Amino acid sequence: xxxxxxxxxxxxxxxxxxxxxxxxxxxxxxxxxxxxxxxxxxxxxxxxxxxxxxxxxxxxxxxxxxxxxxxxxxxxxxxxxxxxxxxxxxxxxxxxxxxxxxxxxxxxxxxxxxxxxxxxxxxxxxxxxxxxxxxxxxxxxxxxxxxxxxxxxxxxxxxxxxxxxxxxxxxxxxxxxxxxxxxxxxxxxxxxxxxxxxxx
Numbered sequence: 001x002x003x004x005x006x007x008x009x010x011x012x013x014x015x016x017x018x019x020x021x022x023x024x025x026x027x028x029x030x031x032x033x034x035x036x037x038x039x040x041x042x043x044x045x046x047x048x049x050x051x052x053x054x055x056x057x058x059x060x061x062x063x064x065x066x067x068x069x070x071x072x073x074x075x076x077x078x079x080x081x082x083x084x085x086x087x088x089x090x091x092x093x094x095x096x097x098x099x100x101x102x103x104x105x106x107x108x109x110x111x112x113x114x115x116x117x118x119x120x121x122x123x124x125x126x127x128x129x130x131x132x133x134x135x136x137x138x139x140x141x142x143x144x145x146x147x148x149x150x151x152x153x154x155x156x157x158x159x160x161x162x163x164x165x166x167x168x169x170x171x172x173x174x175x176x177x178x179x180x181x182x183x184x185x186x187x188x189x190x191x192x193x194x195x196x197x198x199x200x
Contacts, residue, residue, distance in 0.1 A: 028043060028045075028052035029041055029042070029043055029052060030042050030043070030044070030045060030046055030052055032046050088167075088171055088173075091127075091167055091173045092173055092174065094123065094124055095122050095123070095124065095165055095173050095174045096174060097122055097123050098120065098121075098122040098163075098165050098173070098174035098175075098176055099120065099121060099122070099176050099177060100118065100119070100120050100161060100162065100163055100176045100177070100179045101119050101120060101121045102117060102118065102119035102148075103116065103117075103118070103161070103179060103181040104179065104181070105179050105180060105181075106180060106181070106182075107181045107182070108181070108182045108183075108184050109181055109182065109183050109184065110184045110185070110186075114152065114153055114154070115150050115151070115152055115153075116150075116151050116154055116181075116183070117148055117149070117150055117151075118134050118136075118141075118148070118149045118150075118151050118161055118163075119147055119148045119149070120132055120134075120147055120163050120176060121147065122165070122174075126145055126165075127167070127168075128168060129167060129168020129169075130145070130165065130166065130167055130168065130173070131143050131144065131145060131165075131166055132144060132145065132146075132163050132164070132165055132166075133163060133164045133166070134149050134151065134161065134162075134163045135161065135162050135163065135164075136151055136154065136159060136160070136161050137159055137160055137161075138160075154183050155183065156183050156184065156185045157182065157183060158180060158181075158182055159180070159181055159182070159183060160178050160179065160180050160181075161178070161179050161181070162175065162176050162177070162178040162179070163175070163176040164176075
């Protein structure tokens with residue numbers, strides 16, 4: 001870059017700085033050329049009859065504003081509560097108390113009808129699309145949204161029941177702790193016999 005270009009660039013830069021100052025304080029800017037041809041700008045009148053420069057209005061460009069997108073599950077996130085419903089971490093936190101409440105641990109169930117009732121519970125009701133799958137001794141029994149499930153056919157003896165909670169996308173939200181219980185059935189010898197006919 002030669003000297004003339006540098007000088008021109010500096011003069012333009014200085015003029016812009018002065019223009020910004022003038023726009024804020026309302027002062028006048030004068031262009032002065034000396035006998036050697038050097039151009040300077042000043043806010044002081046060089047003499048009687050000097051005319052101030054007419055400066056073009058300064059273009060003002062507003063800086064864009066950027067909104068920070070809240071993280072998934074935070075207040076104000078896109079979709080609000082609906083977005084929270086889709087957050088796996090949020091769901092697992094809210095359903096961490098999902099558990100089998102019947103039968104109870106180590107409970108003996110007298111079951112002559114060969115049907116037992118399994119019930120689960122959680123702090124919050126199931127959201128749309130959520131399901132609970134119940135397993136007896138590792139074998140799937142039912143997938144439902146009901147809190148009480150009838151399980152058929154457990155034999156006499158020890159059994160284990162558990163359940164899985166999944167969301168609408170079939171993602172595992174929670175697994176209930178296994179509950180061990182015992183099925184007791186009256187045997188043939190404990191049944192009351194027929195009443196004798198007639199008198200003594």
